[in-house]
Amino acid sequence: MSLILLVEQALNGLQLGVMLFLMAAGLTLIFGVMGLINLAHGSLYMVGAFAAAAVAGLTGSFLLALVASLAAAALAGVIVEITVIRRLYDRDHLDQVLATFALILIFSEGTRWLYGSVPLYLDRPEWLSGTVTLPLGIEYSAYRLALIGAGLAVAAGLFWMIARTRLGIQIRAGENDREMIGALGVNISGLYTLVFALGSALAGLAGALIGAIQSVQVGMGEPVLILAFVVIVIGGIGSIKGALVGAILVGMTDTLGRVLLPQAFALFMDASSATTAGSALASMAIYLLMAGVLLFRPKGLFGGATA
Amino acid sequence: MRRERVLNAALLLGLLAIPLWAWIVDEPFTITLVTRAVILAIAGIGLNVALGLGGLVSLGHAAFFGLGGYAMGILAYHAQTYTPLIEMPLLIEGTKSMPVIWLVAIAVSALAALAIGALSLRTTGVYFIMITLAFGQMFYYFAISWPAYGGEDGLSIYVRNGVAGLNTMDPLTFFAICYALLLLVLFIVSRLAASPFGLMLGAARQNPARVEAVGQAPYRLYLTAFVISGAITGLAGALFADLNRFVSPVMLSWQTSGEIMVFVILGGVGRVFGPVAGAALFIALEHWLGGLSDYWHIYLGAILLGVVLFARGGIYGLIAGREVAHD
Numbered sequence: 001m002s003l004i005l006l007v008e009q010a011l012n013g014l015q016l017g018v019m020l021f022l023m024a025a026g027l028t029l030i031f032g033v034m035g036l037i038n039l040a041h042g043s044l045y046m047v048g049a050f051a052a053a054a055v056a057g058l059t060g061s062f063l064l065a066l067v068a069s070l071a072a073a074a075l076a077g078v079i080v081e082i083t084v085i086r087r088l089y090d091r092d093h094l095d096q097v098l099a100t101f102a103l104i105l106i107f108s109e110g111t112r113w114l115y116g117s118v119p120l121y122l123d124r125p126e127w128l129s130g131t132v133t134l135p136l137g138i139e140y141s142a143y144r145l146a147l148i149g150a151g152l153a154v155a156a157g158l159f160w161m162i163a164r165t166r167l168g169i170q171i172r173a174g175e176n177d178r179e180m181i182g183a184l185g186v187n188i189s190g191l192y193t194l195v196f197a198l199g200s201a202l203a204g205l206a207g208a209l210i211g212a213i214q215s216v217q218v219g220m221g222e223p224v225l226i227l228a229f230v231v232i233v234i235g236g237i238g239s240i241k242g243a244l245v246g247a248i249l250v251g252m253t254d255t256l257g258r259v260l261l262p263q264a265f266a267l268f269m270d271a272s273s274a275t276t277a278g279s280a281l282a283s284m285a286i287y288l289l290m291a292g293v294l295l296f297r298p299k300g301l302f303g304g305a306t307a
Numbered sequence: 308m309r310r311e312r313v314l315n316a317a318l319l320l321g322l323l324a325i326p327l328w329a330w331i332v333d334e335p336f337t338i339t340l341v342t343r344a345v346i347l348a349i350a351g352i353g354l355n356v357a358l359g360l361g362g363l364v365s366l367g368h369a370a371f372f373g374l375g376g377y378a379m380g381i382l383a384y385h386a387q388t389y390t391p392l393i394e395m396p397l398l399i400e401g402t403k404s405m406p407v408i409w410l411v412a413i414a415v416s417a418l419a420a421l422a423i424g425a426l427s428l429r430t431t432g433v434y435f436i437m438i439t440l441a442f443g444q445m446f447y448y449f450a451i452s453w454p455a456y457g458g459e460d461g462l463s464i465y466v467r468n469g470v471a472g473l474n475t476m477d478p479l480t481f482f483a484i485c486y487a488l489l490l491l492v493l494f495i496v497s498r499l500a501a502s503p504f505g506l507m508l509g510a511a512r513q514n515p516a517r518v519e520a521v522g523q524a525p526y527r528l529y530l531t532a533f534v535i536s537g538a539i540t541g542l543a544g545a546l547f548a549d550l551n552r553f554v555s556p557v558m559l560s561w562q563t564s565g566e567i568m569v570f571v572i573l574g575g576v577g578r579v580f581g582p583v584a585g586a587a588l589f590i591a592l593e594h595w596l597g598g599l600s601d602y603w604h605i606y607l608g609a610i611l612l613g614v615v616l617f618a619r620g621g622i623y624g625l626i627a628g629r630e631v632a633h634d
Binding site: 031084087093102110113222223229276279282284298299300 | 432603605619
């Protein structure tokens with residue numbers, strides 16, 4: 001096992017982590033402020049990816065595609081919030097789960113109806129298609145490196161917004177006491193729509209950015225959604241900091257587990273059964289991580305304030 | 308109350324009458340369709356023990372459904388290939404006997420429910436939903452990446468397993484077996500709901516603090532309910548795999564969890580017979596809407612959304628009134 005490969009895989013893990021953060025941040029904000037569990041968050045990720053693929057196909061511009069993914073996901077988020085989600089804030093979690101499950105069915109089948117079941121491809125931009133030489137002579141994909149940079153930049157922007165801006169103050173106040181900020185004259189339903197649109201836009205952006213590495217297809221959102229749930233459970237619901245730490249932990253564990261576990265098993269097994277056992281265990285690694293966190297911190301690493 | 312009883316009886320009679328009629332006019336496909344509804348109803352009844360009686364919103368019941376399915380698949384696979392399941396430390400052979408398979412499915416899924424429940428029930432609310440969903444997904448990915456039993460392709464069984472020398476490949480015979488099990492499960496669960504345990508569980512759902520104050524541990528009530536719930540859903544999984552003579556990771560996927568929950572909701576949460584009505588309606592919708600359009604999930608989604616937003620209580624809520632039965 002060479003150091004170069006290890007660094008490369010660690011970077012891949014970081015890249016998965018920051019992308020998961022974009023999903024988890026929206027979910028955790030929406031839960032923190034509105035108390036809503038949104039299963040359809042993965043659908044907004046898919047909407048972003050499809051919008052990006054469609055616009056990139058028409059214009060050939062990757063940046064325009066990213067703008068389209070943000071706009072389309074935010075717009076879809078606003079429409080869904082106003083028509084459906086708004087009615088769910090006062091309901092129990094079961095109703096929220098079911099209604100958003102129904103939204104997944106509608107979004108997925110609607111997209112299949114529009115675009116068919118064949119995956120679309122979103123090309124990464126020309127100027128990011130090569131590799132970059134890092135210190136130690138490591139060749140690494142420029143696009144993945146840009147993903148890490150973009151994800152970290154969005155994370156920094158989000159932290160700044162929550163800590164420093166008026167909207168951020170309202171979000172934090174909303175997490176503490178929803179009724180009070182309404183009584184103080186904040187337009188609650190406007191704030192809710194805005195937070196939902198923000199979370200949707202982040203999901204859509206993640207969808208577009210990942211769509212250029214993987215294929216863009218119906219059902220792409222739900223595996224990521226479930227990973228984001230694992231992230232939130234580990235980090236603590238409602239905590240943006242927890243989402244970031246959890247996302248990077250999950251990204252690293254998953255990526256490095258897939259590389260290291262088969263090699264670790266190979267130390268005391270023959271090669272083929274080591275690969276089998278190692279990759280089977282690696283596919284469960286993040287869930288075992290989650291179970292471990294739950295044993296010691298049932299509210300997650302940074303949870304506790306809001307439950 | 309009386310309306311609910313009438314609806315219960317009508318459902319059970321309907322589920323019996325349709326296959327008999329289909330047998331007379333020789334439409335085996337309809338019998339299989341109703342058998343599917345009966346098996347999915349058992350899965351829903353299982354989930355309803357946790358969801359309706361205990362208020363535990365589990366989005367991971369596909370794990371138990373799939374484990375039941377794989378219990379059947381793995382045992383029957385070893386029996387049909389004449390290879391032992393385990394040689395060390397003791398020899399365990401595969402089997403084609405349904406009752407043995409059912410017991411194994413129940414035991415395996417109860418054990419899994421014990422492990423998942425013991426961890427997940429340390430939390431409540433949204434955490435519980437996300438964690439059960441995540442653990443369910445863990446089994447799904449494990450089944451995909453473990454190649455010994457077909458991995459992503461699943462496992463096919465050539466001949467349906469047997470019980471008491473019956474010809475289970477005959478649709479009506481297999482339907483009768485499933486229907487008998489449905490009656491048995493309904494009987495057990497309705498007794499359970501009316502038992503001291505069931506009442507205490509209902510109390511724990513409504514007010515855990517009070518239950519604790521009278522000296523009962525809500526955690527243990529929840530965990531017991533979760534294990535029973537998983538075991539019943541596991542039995543349904545074994546039957547479902549036997550119906551299709553096929554088991555694949557799809558049975559373990561989160562969509563399956565969602566669909567099982569949909570049966571419970573369409574029928575009416577917390578009513579013992581609710582999932583029976585829900586599963587029957589689901590199969591009917593799947594059949595009719597699936598015939599109308601390839602994209603029938605859009606309509607299903609719209610119907611589900613309508614039920615959640617405007618008709619809480621499902622079919623039973625609409626017909627038998629909102630009040631949940633207290634018998």
